[in-house]
Amino acid sequence: MRLQQTPAPPPEGRPLLEVRDLRVSFFTPAGEVRAVRGITYQVDYGEVVGIVGESGSGKSVEAYAIMGLLQPPGRVVGGAVTFEGEDVLAFSPRALTTFRGGRAAMIFQNPMTSLNPVYSVGEQLMEALRAHQKAASRREAAQRAAGMLERVGIHNPERRMRQYPHELSGGMRQRVMIAMGLICHPKLLIADEPTTALDVTIQAQILELMKDLQRQTGMGILFITHNLGVVAELCHKVCVMYAGKLVEQGAVDDIFYRPGHPYTEGLLRSMPRLDDQERRRLIPIQGTPVDLLDPPAGCPFAPRCPHAMEVCLGRMPPYVELGPGHRSACWLRVREGLSTSPAGGEEASHG
Amino acid sequence: MAEHDILLQVEHLTKYFPLKGQPGPGIRAVEDVSVTLRRGETLGLVGESGCGKTTLGRTILRLHEPTSGAIVYDGVPLYRRDYPFQPNERGELVKRSVPRAQAVDMLPYRRRMQIIFQDPSASLDPRMTVGEIVGEALDIHKLCRGRAQRAARIRELLSMVGLNPEHAGRYPHEFSGGQQQRVGIARALAVEPEFIVCDEPISALDVSIQSQVVNMLEDMQAQLGLTYLFIAHDLSVVRHISRRIGVMYLGALVELSESWELCRRPLHPYTQTLLSAVPVPDPERARSRQRMVLQGDIPSPIHPPAGCRFHTRCPYAAGRCRKEVPPFREHTPGHWAACHLLGGDNPSAPVES
Numbered sequence: 035m036r037l038q039q040t041p042a043p044p045p046e047g048r049p050l051l052e053v054r055d056l057r058v059s060f061f062t063p064a065g066e067v068r069a070v071r072g073i074t075y076q077v078d079y080g081e082v083v084g085i086v087g088e089s090g091s092g093k094s095v096e097a098y099a100i101m102g103l104l105q106p107p108g109r110v111v112g113g114a115v116t117f118e119g120e121d122v123l124a125f126s127p128r129a130l131t132t133f134r135g136g137r138a139a140m141i142f143q144n145p146m147t148s149l150n151p152v153y154s155v156g157e158q159l160m161e162a163l164r165a166h167q168k169a170a171s172r173r174e175a176a177q178r179a180a181g182m183l184e185r186v187g188i189h190n191p192e193r194r195m196r197q198y199p200h201e202l203s204g205g206m207r208q209r210v211m212i213a214m215g216l217i218c219h220p221k222l223l224i225a226d227e228p229t230t231a232l233d234v235t236i237q238a239q240i241l242e243l244m245k246d247l248q249r250q251t252g253m254g255i256l257f258i259t260h261n262l263g264v265v266a267e268l269c270h271k272v273c274v275m276y277a278g279k280l281v282e283q284g285a286v287d288d289i290f291y292r293p294g295h296p297y298t299e300g301l302l303r304s305m306p307r308l309d310d311q312e313r314r315r316l317i318p319i320q321g322t323p324v325d326l327l328d329p330p331a332g333c334p335f336a337p338r339c340p341h342a343m344e345v346c347l348g349r350m351p352p353y354v355e356l357g358p359g360h361r362s363a364c365w366l367r368v369r370e371g372l373s374t375s376p377a378g379g380e381e382a383s384h385g
Numbered sequence: 386m387a388e389h390d391i392l393l394q395v396e397h398l399t400k401y402f403p404l405k406g407q408p409g410p411g412i413r414a415v416e417d418v419s420v421t422l423r424r425g426e427t428l429g430l431v432g433e434s435g436c437g438k439t440t441l442g443r444t445i446l447r448l449h450e451p452t453s454g455a456i457v458y459d460g461v462p463l464y465r466r467d468y469p470f471q472p473n474e475r476g477e478l479v480k481r482s483v484p485r486a487q488a489v490d491m492l493p494y495r496r497r498m499q500i501i502f503q504d505p506s507a508s509l510d511p512r513m514t515v516g517e518i519v520g521e522a523l524d525i526h527k528l529c530r531g532r533a534q535r536a537a538r539i540r541e542l543l544s545m546v547g548l549n550p551e552h553a554g555r556y557p558h559e560f561s562g563g564q565q566q567r568v569g570i571a572r573a574l575a576v577e578p579e580f581i582v583c584d585e586p587i588s589a590l591d592v593s594i595q596s597q598v599v600n601m602l603e604d605m606q607a608q609l610g611l612t613y614l615f616i617a618h619d620l621s622v623v624r625h626i627s628r629r630i631g632v633m634y635l636g637a638l639v640e641l642s643e644s645w646e647l648c649r650r651p652l653h654p655y656t657q658t659l660l661s662a663v664p665v666p667d668p669e670r671a672r673s674r675q676r677m678v679l680q681g682d683i684p685s686p687i688h689p690p691a692g693c694r695f696h697t698r699c700p701y702a703a704g705r706c707r708k709e710v711p712p713f714r715e716h717t718p719g720h721w722a723a724c725h726l727l728g729g730d731n732p733s734a735p736v737e738s
Binding site: 088089203205206233234235236237238239241242260261262263264265266267286287290291300301302304305306307308309310313315316317318319320322323338 | 561592600624625645658665666678679
């Protein structure tokens with residue numbers, strides 16, 4: 035079965051997803067945890083954008099906010115999310131239900147906690163189709179579910195449809211979840227660390243699969259991960275998050291070959307790589323991430339940055355344009371006299 | 386290699402976990418693994434989840450009692466037992482009677498052989514302060530005389546791993562993951578061991594913290610002359626820290642070599658696919674390289690495939706691979722692999738330089 039016709043041509047000048055100055059906080063007994071502190075980026079039609087960051091950087095929270103999946107005490111406290119020109123944050127619960135799983139879908143790190151253990155794989159796939167009125171009958175739904183399983187590389191789909199999640203291997207479960215995400219032909223897929231729990235050989239299978247599906251369907255993907263290797267394999271564009279801020283964004287080659295932020299440089303330098311030509315001493319990033327209950331006034335990376343200056347501790351740097359679509363929030367770059375846009379947290383324009 | 390250079394010798398080590406109510410060997414987690422560790426070296430162990438690398442590490446320490454084989458530590462046999470199974474006419478493993486295991490009391494050896502666990506939060510008692518956690522080992526082995534000496538030693542250990550010694554009174558949950566792992570390392574170092582099994586010590590840590598811990602493990606090794614068995618699934622980290630690497634698949638050691646040689650010229654098809662699967666943080670290379678993608682999943686260790694265990698997923702598998710277990714042979718000096726398709730007897734070896 036064909037997965038989808040050619041994607042709709044992108045309407046002139048309008049991105050698929052636009053996130054502008056998004057802020058998310060968690061209101062805990064200990065105080066307001068400012069998990070996402072004003073981030074701006076966009077995903078174009080057919081584009082794979084990677085969001086890279088460590089645990090606690092806000093990369094997953096930000097995605098949950100886009101999908102309207104934030105649970106109390108988490109709340110969007112500012113900014114806008116626009117999907118194909120529509121304001122997602124203003125969606126009614128009903129509109130949100132049609133949006134999720136329909137035009138935009140999300141897959142998660144641990145398929146075992148995302149799949150329902152008491153329903154068969156087939157029932158769960160068909161439920162998605164029926165909920166979005168994409169299949170006229172049960173029979174048609176079953177056919178399309180089987181076709182989708184085949185598309186994600188599951189042999190003997192009729193048998194697998196009758197099985198329950200616990201009967202499948204980890205890689206197989208992740209394929210089922212991808213199938214479930216894609217079954218209603220979303221224009222945007224948000225993938226939250228979908229390969230992190232998998233072994234490296236299975237990760238390679240899933241990455242190849244996602245690459246193929248992306249090329250065939252032309253969907254946009256927002257790929258959230260901490261693994262820079264995975265980003266290099268899959269993404270066109272990369273956003274680097276640190277302590278709730280987007281410290282650098284650019285095309286994948288910019289980020290890897292011309293990193294413009296000390297945090298990005300630090301990440302790239304700190305890990306041993308299989309393409310290293312000789313053994314070297316690792317250069318770690320010193321210190322630990324900041325406390326988001328009381329984030330620093332200045333650049334969040336300043337306390338760990340080897341180049342930190344007086345100004346870094348006191349004020350959030352503005353974005354500096356390093357090239358087309360490549361920008362970094364770093365005072366070092368400001369000092370180099372490159373053109374800037376308003377301060378990283380406060381800025382409202384997008385490039 | 387001089388006799389005294391060898392710290393640990395593992396011979397034909399096998400660990401089966403019997404299944405309740407079922408005859409036969411049960412889960413064949415580790416089977417017939419032989420490996421030698423030299424004093425002061427780091428041997429890396431890689432493989433996918435379920436390949437038996439953690440079980441091997443724990444069985445060497447006799448945290449799991451072995452099923453058979455021998456463990457010789459610094460010249461002393463800690464454990465020795467013959468293989469208690471034999472194949473019947475259908476090829477199934479059935480019990481046979483063998484003499485009881487010869488085994489020594491491990492307590493004196495616990496001081497010399499330690500382990501660092503993967504999940505620091507799960508391996509530290511939440512109701513003990515980090516001072517108590519580190520001090521417990523000192524008490525068990527009676528390493529300190531008097532409270533003052535004990536307290537001083539705890540402070541010394543905490544500062545050795547880069548923690549603030551003033552924090553000895555704090556509980557594990559008050560520390561970050563990276564700091565908790567440092568507590569786990571301080572606990573292992575408390576008894577002044579010679580040999581440490583590092584079982585995925587950095588997998589649970591954030592990227593920016595991982596290299597801090599790797600560097601610290603290297604520093605400790607240089608300062609204290611430690612020998613490591615470093616178990617991890619991340620090949621780039623293992624290559625970085627290890628002098629030699631063993632690759633495991635489904636309970637068996639399939640390849641063993643000096644670490645850079647292994648990554649430059651992997652001999653076993655499984656090692657080749659493993660290397661090819663590692664994502665490289667280099668977009669140019671990621672676009673250009675052809676990747677060997679392994680089909681299917683790892684088979685069950687309850688019924689591992691006959692012959693070569695990898696034959697069900699091996700792109701080069703031939704008839705002989707399905708029947709005979711390939712011998713673990715030295716192909717070039719120090720480079721061992723278990724594959725029928727290697728070596729002089731078969732010109733169509735799946736190896737390219």
